[in-house]
Amino acid sequence: MKLRQYLPFVWLLLSWRWSLLPLSYASDEEQGSTSIIFTTLGRPDYAFDIYSVPVNIPLTPNSELQLTDGHSVNFNGQFAPPTLLLPTDPPPPLQLVYVTERNNGLSTIFYDALYIQQQPQTSSRRSTLESQTITKRIQVPLLPNHSQNDNKVSMKDKPTLTGEYLIYVSTHENPGVPRVSWAAVYSTHLKSGNTRRLTPYGIADFSPAVSPSGEFTAVASYGESGWNGEVEDLTTDIYVFLTRDGTHRVKVVEHGGWPSWVDDRTIYFHRRGDDQWWSVYRAILPAGKGSISVDSVRVERVTPPGLHAFTPATSPGNHEFIAVATRRPGSTYRQIELFNLVKNEFTELTRFVSPNSHHLNPFLSPDSTRVGYHKCRGEPNSNESPQLFLENVKSPVPGLSIFRFTGSFSVFSPSGDRIAYVDMPGIYVVNSDGSNLRKVSDAMTFSTAWDPVRPGIIYTALGEGFSSESTRIDIISINVDQKSNNIKRLTLGGGNNAFPSVSPDGKWIVFRSARTGYKNLYVMDAAEGESNGLRRLTEGPWTDTMCNWSPDGEWIAFASDRHAPGNGSFELYLIHPNGTGLRKLIQSGSGGRTNHPYFSPDGKKIVFTSDFAGISAEPISNPHHYQPYGEIFTIGLDGSGLTRLTHNSYEDGTPAWAPKFLKPVSIDKPKGGPYCAFEDLQWLSNMPNGNGSVVSNAQCGL
């Protein structure tokens, strides 16, 4: 091989180093610059790294080799085939492609060539595989253009290297249709950077898998029927097309996801079967060059009922075993196991390594000797990867910095110096630089607002979110600068009062109340509460909620299902505080969700969370998210300029606009660390044989 052929990679390396320069030269208070904070359920605790274990020895905790470097969050790996990507001598024993969020919280795809050495043995009887360490790592970002300061902010997922091409999911193209996912499969020629879309426009594809020859790619897709709001059993179909150019696209399996090829005619995939167990199935495509259709494909169930088995992994030509993730009755952890296709037997792997961790999305090495997966790296690793208090997330909008915050319902004080937030149970106040974190109440509360006039006064709802109309929930104020006697009850106990927001003159609070049996909006005296004045703002047999008062006092924005009461669909509306001027600001398709509106400091825009961009990955490939479609958007008050800010497969919610510009730099959480305290999918706890703990899903109406 001539070195010349690899020059683009040298360029890649250089450009990557260049992009490591600090990104914070933005001047402090650029004209019109603002900031937004939001919450991502569970994400601050992920600390994912990719690990592998050998498949063929009795495993102990020492058998596990950490493959990624402990920076940020690394997941959805694949071992690259033995063809060399870099002209290295000697060739690396392992090549890994994976997704990493080290690019300012935004996913991108990296390649690591890994050199492994055996440690000197202390005991000659121990298996050699048990003492490997990584001695050298060559790391290359594979899509450097997207990692620099261009406007292509997007999610990247599920990479595969095939020859000189990288096949992956990206969300950088807006289909322009509400509730249609932006996820599509792309192919990038690594030497030229030429990128081709393989998914037809108007369609979303997830979980691409390339066949061993490279000729075919299989995906999970809704095809043209589109997404119906489902997040548990995605009911996608499996399509196959030519990797070269996306042509000859054909549906091969109805209802299936997460395809994986053994040979160019055999695909393993998962689905929830009629008996409600998630199981792995095999699809055998007909031989010969005749036309393929769902009817000509033979589908067989592979894993038996009695446990959930999903996200199958195969290796080329290996008809003996596959790897799967499982959830077994009686266990709350997701583990990786092998399934022997000849003996129809499971062999547990990761339970012997880390019994109390979730292990996700296995992948096999090309020679079938290793299985990889990702899990939380567990130990606080403070120097390398501190837990973040404010995680700067790359923004697609110049002059707007955006941050992922650790708690929910986070809101800034009027000066921007403090943040109040909820971390159930309890309400906290912290300085915007992460210092002086204090719990101001142990109470179970949700929703927060600062008083714009009286210093140190915040408002919240005392009680549990997602409660029925008749539940007693009261609006309270808390003086956060007073140590005791600092709580004042403002509502008088008439059913489920929540989501307070204060008028800019500090005189009034708008909130939602279900005192008549329906959640509608009311306005009361801010200082003394409803005893000193109460007025009904909206009225009807539906839910109006999540209200926010504009900084100029002219508008109240809120979420409502008045167009389809009780159907779980929420749209955003605006109304003047005097009850006139009601109008719809945005809806997400028919039946979609738009929630948690919050005004910009200049009152011209609203930030909110929505399912406007559908979902971006198969939810079963992630930890638990109630609403994995939640992404943060902004829109002008006249309904123009809809802008998507976040791109990921997580649940982003409760956004708030900051009164001043925050430098786009992450801030560490004092005494933070990766705690790994996230949950596996709650709906995977439902064991069809009645052995699981049944956990119900929360509703969107709060």
Ligand SMILES: *[C@@H]1O[C@H](CO)[C@@H](O)[C@H](O)[C@H]1NC(C)=O
């Ligand atoms: C990266 O940018 C260069 C120069 O602007 C361009 O020629 C190339 O096609 C781009 N590559 C990708 C992957 O977009």
Ligand SMILES: *[C@@H]1O[C@H](CO)[C@@H](O)[C@H](O)[C@H]1NC(C)=O
């Ligand atoms: C609410 O959902 C039900 C059941 O899906 C449907 O029949 C009804 O038309 C919906 N109502 C509205 C107003 O969309």
Ligand SMILES: *[C@@H]1O[C@H](CO)[C@@H](O)[C@H](O)[C@H]1NC(C)=O
């Ligand atoms: C209601 O408030 C709006 C906005 O402040 C104002 O333009 C309008 O004249 C008011 N209407 C009434 C009837 O007071």
Ligand SMILES: *[C@@H]1O[C@H](CO)[C@@H](O)[C@H](O)[C@H]1NC(C)=O
């Ligand atoms: C629970 O699981 C055990 C063993 O897996 C089985 O014997 C038992 O019948 C199951 N219980 C129910 C209610 O199905």
